[in-house]
Amino acid sequence: MSEKLELLYLQEEDIIKAGVLNMKECINTIEEMFRLIGKGDYLMGGPNRNDHGLMLWFNNDDTFKNMPKKGPDRRFMSLISYLGGDFDVVGNKWYGSNIENLNKNLPRSIHTFTLNDRETGAPLAIMSGNLVSSARTGAVPGVISKYLAKKDAKVLGAVGGGVINQSCIDAIITTVPGIEKVILFDINIEKGKEVAKKIEAQINRPVEVVDDMDACVKQSDIVTVATSGSVKPKINEESFKPGALIILTGAADLSAESYNKHRVVADLWSMHEKWLEDGLAHPEGINSILDWTMSGQLLELINDGKFDSNKIDDIGDIIVGNKEGRKSDDEVIIAMTGGLSTEDVAWGYRVYENALENNIGTKLPLWNSSHLI
């Protein structure tokens, strides 16, 4: 007879109580995670150990009437990893994304997150994953800005006013407190105005809404880009301010000149390279990854021999001191964050620890005694 096995179930309201929205803590956690990545104390999926996740790729055809069809930001994805250091735990973020959700009063993507004991594989917790994911996604540009923004950065440009960019803004303001104002461009101007009203009070700084991308980028020392849908934001080389830090959390349209002229920093470049491998193995070739990966354009340039990927540095290497940080006040840096499964493990685990400590959540039995033992 085996022992009873229990796990902690945390619904969204529980993880809020357990501090998931504490951006300062989240940033510290994500920075700690990048340090572990820089040292190599992690495993992500696949034989190269750097796989973003396993995706269900949808088709265009309608042979089977119920099978999901390809569409903007439409996918299912499972992101698995082990993270070492004090975390020493395994996790899996599992989500579905469909832009049509926004018309049904649902978030674009819906996430669940599981933590497992690294020895036995037993589940420790299952939690609502949306806020873990949006907080950790925002924290990454926060950490990148801490290390790579120019010292006197005062203006933050935001391209896209969705939930992810709101989290990015929150994080960047936290690590670069000298930011005096935010300039927001959302393709949906009315939504942009609503978001501006909402976040102005939260971040305690003016948020100016502009109706043109260049007006946003031209004035900004840091630009955070996170849009969804079929229209990729076009960021013109001529608009970059000297010393600007451009952070791509979602896909954007930049010129080959911009990539070649400026420094490029990634969250973990080997993970982006795996996307290229996947794209080349897909029946539609590299086109299959261009509309949803923020590095797709650059991967295409690399594949065509028009960009040398050795030029790209990882933020983890910069944080542990193996690579140089900002080289001058005028240096323009383009940073790409594809999203690492270790980010969910890091922040999900801290939230789980807080929940345990404060008796938050519901204990659920997996079994009273395993039928197999």
Ligand SMILES: NC(=O)c1ccc[n+]([C@@H]2O[C@H](COP(=O)([O-])OP(=O)(O)OC[C@H]3O[C@@H](n4cnc5c(N)ncnc54)[C@H](O)[C@@H]3O)[C@@H](O)[C@H]2O)c1
């Ligand atoms: N890198 C990561 O770790 C990571 C994690 C999660 C999400 N993402 C990406 O972040 C992006 C944003 O996600 P979200 O959940 O906030 O989406 P969302 O749909 O909630 O919001 C996107 C916003 O972008 C606006 N927009 C669309 N096209 C635009 C354009 N061309 N110019 C300006 N604004 C435009 C929309 O009007 C909307 O307000 C997605 O591409 C998603 O894949 C990245």
